[in-house]
Amino acid sequence: MSDHIAAMLDVHPQAAEISEKSKLAECIAACHQCAQTCTSCADACLAEDMVSDLVSCLRSDLDCADVCAATGIILMRQTASNPGVGRAMLEACRAACSACAEECERHAGMHEHCRICAAACRRCEQACAALLAASG
Secondary structure: OHHHHHHHHHOOOOOOHHHHHHHHHHHHHHHHHHHHHHHHHHHHHHHHHOOOHHHHHHHHHHHHHHHHHHHHHHHHHHOOOHHHHHHHHHHHHHHHHHHHHHHHHHHHHOHHHHHHHHHHHHHHHHHHHHHHHHHH
């Protein structure tokens, strides 16, 4: 997925600086993948017999999915971008991913979908941190 994102960033007339373009593409891809994984994890939680034990996990999954999706979309927009908004979204995404990963890790021993989701959240959290560091 990041190949298509990188290609679009490469041809955009107002694309990000070369030094951070690969980190930007990786972060956008991680955001979209995390949003999809969290949505799937929430759906799987709903299918579990003891769904009432997974309410916090469901909420965390859905919050993270929404924040990641919005972050990925905002980061992809390059025309007249607002660095302050982008930075705030990255910080919010990193926080949502951290919280969701922690919650999913609590259930990972019993639910494989939570283990997979926690790993996707950690990858996205790291990608957001790397882009924040690269953008100063």
